[in-house]
Amino acid sequence: MKKYKILVVGCGYVGLSNAILLAQQNNVHVFDINDERIQLLKEKKSPIHDDLISKFLLKDSLSLNFSRVEKVLYADADFVIISTPTNYDEKTNFFNTESVENVLKDVLSQNNRVSIIIKSTVPVGFTERMKEKFNYKKITFSPEFLREGRALQDNLHPSRIVIGDNSKESRVFAGLLKNAAEKKNIPIFYMSSTEAEASKLFANAYLAMRVVFFNELDSYSYMHQLDTKNIIDSISADPRIGEGYNNPSFGYGGYCLPKDVKQLQANYADVPNVLINSLDDANRKRKDFIAESIIKKKPKVVGVYRLTMKFGSDNFRESSIQGVIKRIKTKGIKVIIYEPMHEAAEFFDSEIIRDLNVFKKISDVVISNRMDHELFDVKHKVYTRDIFNSD
Secondary structure: OOOOEEEEEOOOHHHHHHHHHHHOOOEEEEEEOOHHHHHHHHOOOOOOOOHHHHHHHOOOOOOEEEEEHHHOOOOOOOEEEEOOOOOEEOOOOEEOOHHHHHHHHHHHHHOOOOEEEEOOOOOOOHHHHHHHHHOOOOEEEOOOOOOOOOHHHHHHOOOOEEEOOOOHHHHHHHHHHHHHOOOOOOOEEEOOHHHHHHHHHHHHHHHHHHHHHHHHHHHHHHHOOOOHHHHHHHHHOOOOOOOOOOOOOOOOOOOOHHHHHHHHHHHOOOOOOOHHHHHHHHHHHHHHHHHHHHHOOOOOEEEEEOOOOOOOOOOOOOOHHHHHHHHHHOOOOEEEEEOOOOOOOEEOOEEEOOOHHHHHHHOOEEEOOOOOHHHHHHHHHEEOOOOOOOO
16 A cells, blocks of 8 residues: 655644544654644644543554644645634634635645645635635545544544545545544545535534534423423434434533534525524523523532533633633622633633632532532532533
């Protein structure tokens, strides 16, 4: 089997998990602008919380190297994977794709034969615009469907591989992903890049819709003194509904769902719809409901157990509990936080308590998006909507 030279730009969940996957059978070099991340990776330490990534980084069999982004030499690369961040810009109502475009410019200034694979999440139609802008056809969008903390696991056992092209080079790349995976019989979908971009946003919007649906079911049950679990167990037994994403929470959040939903809504500007545009509002209402339920308990001190969204994650970007914190604080209620992953002394002007026992003692109510064994001794204080102890 031929070994390809693959360059990966950006070593977050997407870039790093893809790099490790492909480095099992190819020569892979990863670049990032973050000195600290690169240094950790050179020491075979993962900069992100993912147990399997940490395990694989210790393998000597991987052909994997790491460097600062300034040193990138694209000239002899067979494939370049772009996995740089594309944050949603509230002012323009679109993703800020500047980092992706800068990499495209740099690559094509050095190499006019390379196949470029965009793994960053982008607006629908972006890849076709880039093909026209740079007058270069071998730019392909291939979306990722990864969970935080399980990124490499999801690449080794993918539900599907989506390739936004049907060229010879794109089929070779799909084969590289498939051959490096542990799962067999992986479905591969070839389509236009625009269709692949849409599939990414619609997949995450559907997951957001599931979260919203079961949260609203839980709000109804809570208000009418019904057992949420009984209702969810009953309806989830229907195979058309199933058990995925059915555990109530404080709302959807994290890196992907909020920004992908907003981007899809922006793409719907000239398309009649009700459901897609309702998701963000419904998620806000859930956080209102959660905050109001806590405020009604009239606590003097509310303790927030963890800022992270779910088990096995070190990311609390846009976590739903942050919205709950803000709402509680507007009522003048003191909020303290237990979050071992946060190094600062405060978060949102609320004190970080390092000692868990002190945190539990001070708190009148402890709120937790997901129940944890560390809270079992103060279960009578805990407010959570977690039913199945799962994400």
